[in-house]
Amino acid sequence: MATIVGIITQPLPLGAVAIMGLCTAVLTKTLTYAAAFSAFGDQIPWLVALAFFFAKGFIKTGLGTRIAYHVVSLAGSSSLGLGYSLVLSEALLAPAIPSVSARAGGIILPLVKSLSEACGSNVGDGTESKLGSWLTLTCFQTSVISSAMFLTAMAANPLCGTLARGAIGRGIGWSDWAVAAAVPGAVSLVVVPLILYVIYPPGVKNSPDAPRVARDKLQLMGPMTLNENIMAATLFLTFGDSNSSNCDRRHSQGASQQICIFLPTHPTLQIRSLTHFSAPWRCTSIKL
Structure with a gap:
């Protein structure tokens, strides 16, 4: 109960509260050491953390924006x-970006603003309704749907699976979730x-x-950069084998492999930047 109250009130960062709660449970023998740390062998929390790293690279390279403009x-x-x-x-980006705020706020919203202004609909001058x-409103309502369609589309989804x-x-698993959510x-x-x-x-x-604005933006972006090609390749590596009967393990292994490949070759995603990226570590500590 104290851990739940701490997570809600946040006297300390969420990760610290979760770890303190875990240690307290072990010290008071509420949980055995094996039971308390058994989740570290679960692939789901690590899949979420790696998906957050994937999302950071996806946004920084500009590949998500390029796909949307296309x-x-x-x-x-x-x-x-x-x-x-x-x-x-937004739905195409959902499996690779496990944060609706990153997808809708970081990629889609700037596009909506740019395209609306091109059509004469500006914020604050009375033309918003055009x-x-x-x-x-459409992007806001549907972002909730795409967040529910894939296991890695939102950080809370893997917890539901657990x-x-x-x-x-x-x-x-990832494929079980995607197949069940595909039709609805x-x-x-x-x-x-x-x-x-x-x-x-x-x-x-x-x-x-x-469409003209989108084509102009694509022309301004130029051809796909090396970083975007690397990101696209790691996207295929991670999600390209989703029909496998061992899909979840493949996804975890693929995500791990893409991080190992991506880190040394991408100038903006280095070990230090990922260790300072608090969102995945916070979510992972809570799930563990």
């Missing part, structure tokens, strides 16, 4: 199509923008400038 350039000529292109972009408000193992005696998730991603389009319609129905 999708917008192909399907963004109408307001509804633009909304779907942003929804699809396009920007609907795009923002709790399910204790309740039903069977773990929920896809239907929701299709239906929710339509519902919002009806009950909260944008003032502008066409957005011919959006």
Whole structure:
């Protein structure tokens, strides 16, 4: 109970509270040493930590932004199509970026702002309802859906998988989660923008400038850099074998391998920057 109160009130960082609670449980013999530290052999917490590192590289290289602009350039000529292109972009990024704030706030929101301004919808001048408000609301509502579709789309999802193992005696792997969520998730991603389009319609129905802006941004970004190619290769390494019957182990091994390959070759992701990146360590300590 004290650990739960400490996590809520945060007199210390979450990781410190979790470790102190674990040590107290061992000292008071509430848990045996083997039981207390058994989670360190569980692949799920480490998969979450590695996914956070993956997300950091994904954003820093600009690969996520490039993918989103490519999708917008192909399907963004109408307001509804633009909304779907942003929804699809966010869903494509979800398996690799386990933080909805990083995906929606770090990648999608800047795109929404840029594309809305290109279509004459600006914040604070009374033109928000032309396009920007609907795009923002659509991306906000659907980001929750994409976060629920993949085991690594949100930090809390692996914890749900671990709790399910204790309740039903069977773990929920990455492929199990993705297959089970595919149909309801896809239907929701299709239906929710339509519902919002009806009950909260944008003032502008066409957005011919959006694809042009996306193509201009891609041209400004230039060809894929070495870092983006490395990121794409590690993405394939980690998630490319998801149909394997040993998917979870492959995903954990692939994530570990991609970190080992990525660290020495990427100038912006070094050991020191990852050790100072608090989010994955905080989430891992809580889960352990």
